[in-house]
Amino acid sequence: MTNVQPTEASQHSVEHLDSGQCWGLLRQVSVGRLAVWADDHPDIFPLNYTVDHGTLVFRTGEGTKLGGALGETPVALEADGVDAETGMAWSVVVKGKAAALKGTEEILDSASLYLFPWQAGQKDHFIRITPDSITGRRFKVTAPLTWWTQLSGAVKASPE
Amino acid sequence: MNIAPQNGKLSFDECWELLAVSVVGRLALVVDGHPEIFPVNFVIERRNIVFRTAAGTKFWEAAKETAAAFEIDGYDARTGEAWSVTARGSTEIIDSTEEQAAADALGLEPWEPGPKEHYVRVAPKVLTGRRFKVAAPDIWNTRLEDKRRALFE
Numbered sequence: 001m002t003n004v005q006p007t008e009a010s011q012h013s014v015e016h017l018d019s020g021q022c023w024g025l026l027r028q029v030s031v032g033r034l035a036v037w038a039d040d041h042p043d044i045f046p047l048n049y050t051v052d053h054g055t056l057v058f059r060t061g062e063g064t065k066l067g068g069a070l071g072e073t074p075v076a077l078e079a080d081g082v083d084a085e086t087g088m089a090w091s092v093v094v095k096g097k098a099a100a101l102k103g104t105e106e107i108l109d110s111a112s113l114y115l116f117p118w119q120a121g122q123k124d125h126f127i128r129i130t131p132d133s134i135t136g137r138r139f140k141v142t143a144p145l146t147w148w149t150q151l152s153g154a155v156k157a158s159p160e
Numbered sequence: 161m162n163i164a165p166q167n168g169k170l171s172f173d174e175c176w177e178l179l180a181v182s183v184v185g186r187l188a189l190v191v192d193g194h195p196e197i198f199p200v201n202f203v204i205e206r207r208n209i210v211f212r213t214a215a216g217t218k219f220w221e222a223a224k225e226t227a228a229a230f231e232i233d234g235y236d237a238r239t240g241e242a243w244s245v246t247a248r249g250s251t252e253i254i255d256s257t258e259e260q261a262a263a264d265a266l267g268l269e270p271w272e273p274g275p276k277e278h279y280v281r282v283a284p285k286v287l288t289g290r291r292f293k294v295a296a297p298d299i300w301n302t303r304l305e306d307k308r309r310a311l312f313e
Contacts, residue, residue, distance in 0.1 A: 014274060033231055035188030035195035042195055044188040044231040046244050076195040078186060091199050 017136035022092045025136060027051050029079050034058070037073035049077065049129075056094060056129040057101070069098040069127050077129060082141060092136035094129060101126035170289030175245045178232060178289065180204050185232040187211070187282075189251065202230075203266040209247060209282040210254065210263045214275050225250050228282055235294065243291040247284035254279035 017025070026032075035044050049058040056077060060069070069075050075098045080091040170178070188197045200211040209230055228251045233244040254260055260279045 033186045033188075033197060033233075035186075035197035035229070037190055037195060041227045041248055042188045042190050042229045043248070044186060044197065044229040044246060046231065046233045046242075073190070074194055076188070076197045078197040078199065080199050093197060095194060 014137050014139045017090070017092070017138055019134050021138075022094075022134045022136035023051065023054075025081070025090055025092050026056070026079055026094070029081055032056075032077045032079040034069065035076040035078070036069050037071060049079075052128070055131065058127055058129075060125050060127055069129075070100060074098075074132065075129060087141045088138060089141045090136060090138040092134065094131045095133045096129050096131040098127050098129045101128055168291045170243065170245065170291055172287060175247075175287050175289040176204070176207070178234070178243065178245050179209070179247070182232045182234070185209070185211075185230050187228055187230050189226050189228040191226075201269065203263055203268045205259075205263050205266055205281075207283070209249075209284065210266075210268060211280055212263075212268060213278050213280060225252055230282055230284075236291075240293060241291050242294045243289060245287070245289035247282065248286040249282045249284045252281045252283070254281050 030048050030050060031046060032049050033044055033046050035042055037043075047058045047060070049056045074096055076093055076095045078091060078093045080089065082089040182202075184199055184201045186197055186199050188195055190196070200213060202209050202211040204210070228249060230247045230249075231244060233242060235242045254263070263279060
């Protein structure tokens, strides 16, 4: 159980998702944000991931993301989404250790997963996150009108 | 333009402009040696990122100040470019009711239902942003039925 996930505090119409639901949602999108410990501070990156047999795999080049992901500290990856029509939002967090894929066979297996880098450029490393925990929740976005109109202004109609 | 500079850096002003028009970001912090990450919606109040949270009530009550990273991103359908802005700083609980009211007045609405007892501020000490061509733009268009994604035009 985590400290930061709202467990008892926001009980009102927040649905906690089981791991099967979480994996289903993780498969629906391919962009997530990775939180890592980089030297002496947390850092966060958007990345493109794919689901591979109960793990998550992403590609990356050299740099902070790789260094932080492979350090002693586990990583956390979050993905979320909002359905504009229903106003239902969801958020799934996967936590675990990250390790570089090694060996041609393992990499070829994962390359067949339709895994592409989100960002153009050299992406030489495949990193796999093996979850220690997966948690998710789904909830109606509070005040969808405010939510949407902040960005859409007067031009867009209300989603309702 | 057709060929975007890879890892094109955003100016400081561009980063603030994107923060000003964004509604949802993700906050990362480390609790007991484990990174935590969660989406929050936020406002910019005098160059501070301000959000309300009930998440981890015990955490926010105990840890008044902790290193945090905050990230927003989006996709510009017109240019086919994605962007990402990251701010690093420390979290700080806002106790003053005046300052809480100031954040409310800017339209700070918690994303999730439920009581949001804590107002938290992150004053960015490091602010970086980049814009880059997306290798497969479809992933942005299909990832959510999220109108926000189409609004940054």
